[in-house]
Amino acid sequence: MWIYEKRLQYPVRITKTCPKTAQLIISQYGGPDGELSASMRYLSQRYTMPSKAVGGLLTDIGTEELAHMEIICAMVYQLTKHLTVEEAKTAGFDAYYIDHTAGIWPQAASSLPFSAVEFQSKGDAITDLTEDLAAEQKARTVYDNLLRMIQDPEVREPLKFLRTREIVHFQRFGEALEKTKEQLNAKNLYYFNPEFDKTFTV
Amino acid sequence: MMNHQHLAVPSVPVQSWGLLYGKEEALRAGTIFQDLNLPFFAAEEAGRADGPLGEAGKDPLLEIQQISFLLDDLRLYLDTHPEDPDGLALFQRAVTERKQKLLEFSSSFYPLTPDSMCGETENPVSPARFSWQEGPAPWEGGCV
Numbered sequence: 001m002w003i004y005e006k007r008l009q010y011p012v013r014i015t016k017t018c019p020k021t022a023q024l025i026i027s028q029y030g031g032p033d034g035e036l037s038a039s040m041r042y043l044s045q046r047y048t049m050p051s052k053a054v055g056g057l058l059t060d061i062g063t064e065e066l067a068h069m070e071i072i073c074a075m076v077y078q079l080t081k082h083l084t085v086e087e088a089k090t091a092g093f094d095a096y097y098i099d100h101t102a103g104i105w106p107q108a109a110s111s112l113p114f115s116a117v118e119f120q121s122k123g124d125a126i127t128d129l130t131e132d133l134a135a136e137q138k139a140r141t142v143y144d145n146l147l148r149m150i151q152d153p154e155v156r157e158p159l160k161f162l163r164t165r166e167i168v169h170f171q172r173f174g175e176a177l178e179k180t181k182e183q184l185n186a187k188n189l190y191y192f193n194p195e196f197d198k199t200f201t202v
Numbered sequence: 203m204m205n206h207q208h209l210a211v212p213s214v215p216v217q218s219w220g221l222l223y224g225k226e227e228a229l230r231a232g233t234i235f236q237d238l239n240l241p242f243f244a245a246e247e248a249g250r251a252d253g254p255l256g257e258a259g260k261d262p263l264l265e266i267q268q269i270s271f272l273l274d275d276l277r278l279y280l281d282t283h284p285e286d287p288d289g290l291a292l293f294q295r296a297v298t299e300r301k302q303k304l305l306e307f308s309s310s311f312y313p314l315t316p317d318s319m320c321g322e323t324e325n326p327v328s329p330a331r332f333s334w335q336e337g338p339a340p341w342e343g344g345c346v
Contacts, residue, residue, distance in 0.1 A: 006314045006340055007263060009271060010229065013254040013343040057281040064274060074341035130212060147245045157230075157253025160245050164232025167240055168275065174214020175282035181208065189211055 002063070009067040010161045014078040014154045019093035021150055022079035023109060028072045028146075028162070030106025030114035033138035035072055035162075039065035041119035041135060045128045050183060050194040050201055054125070054176045058132075061169050068165065071158055073104050079155075124193045129177040133170055140166040217279070219288045225268040230255055234275045254343075262307055266314065269300045312337030 028034045042062035049055040080093070080102045088097040095111065106114035119135070122128050143163035150156060183201065185191040192200040207213060221236040228234040230253075256264060273296050280289050301322075308318035316334055321327040338344035 003315065005270075006312075006337065007267060007270075008340045009267065009274065011254040011264065011267060011343070012341070053281060053284070057278065060277055060281055064278075070340070074343070077341050078343055126211065133212060133214075144242050144244070147242055153247070153253050156245070156247075157255065160241070161229070161232040163242065163245070164239060168233050168235070168238050168278065171214065171217055171238060172278050172282055174212070175216050177212060178214065178216055179282065181211065189208055 002066075008071055008074060009064070010071055010158050012071060012074040012078060012158055014075060014152070016079075016152060016154070017082045017087060018079050018152065018155075019083055019088055019091040019096075021152065021155055022076045023091070023093055023096065024149065025072060025079075025109075025146060025155070025159070026076050026107060027109035028139070028142060029069060029076065029104070031108030031110075031112070031142070032118040033135065033142050034106070034108070034114070035065050035069040035139075036106055036114055037118045038062075038135055038139060039069060040116065041121065042132065044119075044121040045132070048123055048195045049128075050125055051176075051180055054129070054180060057172060057176050061172065064165070064169075068162055071162065075155065075158060076104055077102075123195050125180045125195055126177070126189065129173055129180060132173045133177070136166045136170040136173065140170075216282070219283075219286055222292075225272050226255075228275070229268050229271045234272050235279070262303075262310070266300070266303050266307055269296055269303060272296050273300060 030036055039062050042058040046055040046058035083102050088094050120131055140163055143159055146159050181189060183194060194201050222234050223231055223236060231239045233239055276289060276293055283289055304314060304318045305321060307314060312333055313319040319329045319333060
């Protein structure tokens with residue numbers, strides 16, 4: 001069950017139309033390392049986690065990623081709210097405009113559509129948590145790349161906030177992995193899969 | 203939590219409770235924990251950047267975003283440190299403050315949560331009208 005709270009986690013107030021910037025940051029909505037992909041990854045992986053606390057952490061981070069998705073969508077929306085056809089043409093936003101006008105649709109900066117192929121739910125706690133650590137690093141790199149290219153402070157401030165969240169989530173997934181290791185065979189962490197070989201777990 | 207070293211598996215040190223930012227600075231930085239604020243060189247602005255964060259005294263929604271974000275970050279810390287006494291004490295204080303601010307915002311402007319339309323449990327109010335749809339959409343960038 002989820003309950004909507006009618007506010008953004010971090011405020012977005014962008015006053016200048018810029019379809020080029022929208023086309024870049026939309027990657028954090030529907031791209032391979034974007035917030036939607038992150039949320040679906042964690043919310044899918046949590047069911048079979050052997051540790052209830054790790055399942056709870058995946059729920060909380062997966063929920064926060066939904067709020068991040070909303071921040072990114074609000075940014076794309078405000079950057080294209082007053083878009084003219086002429087601006088769409090000169091900024092290279094014309095192909096998106098033909099398909100979606102100024103509607104918000106999950107795609108990568110490269111125009112690749114959002115896909116569940118971009119994340120895994122492997123049913124093995126070490127495998128999934130290792131993917132989650134990598135996912136946070138990939139998302140951080142995208143924010144680094146965006147911060148190199150985008151100069152408008154109204155866009156940069158929310159991006160900087162979101163970048164720090166990736167680092168905090170990495171830390172928490174690392175701690176979740178430490179907790180998971182405690183429940184495994186101390187001599188051989190790979191002796192069994194704690195999500196599947198239930199005869200080994202209490 | 204023990205931190206055993208194993209070959210062939212990632213290892214991350216477990217964080218200890220340390221210095222915190224105040225609510226305003228925490229939202230700006232993206233974490234309440236000073237130890238986890240690790241900025242990118244290309245993101246270091248000279249002076250204070252002209253971002254969307256105004257002054258809390260003049261923006262009641264910002265005050266709710268600040269206290270709520272403190273709780274968002276603290277909740278994740280407590281997920282992996284469920285018995286940390288400093289974390290638990292701060293959590294209790296912040297939950298009380300957030301509840302109060304949500305009720306004040308709802309009675310002055312519009313409800314941010316469906317529950318805050320009806321006031322506190324001890325002192326419930328029957329809303330004059332169904333106000334859940336009032337106020338600007340969050341993505342419009344407005345406040346009140």
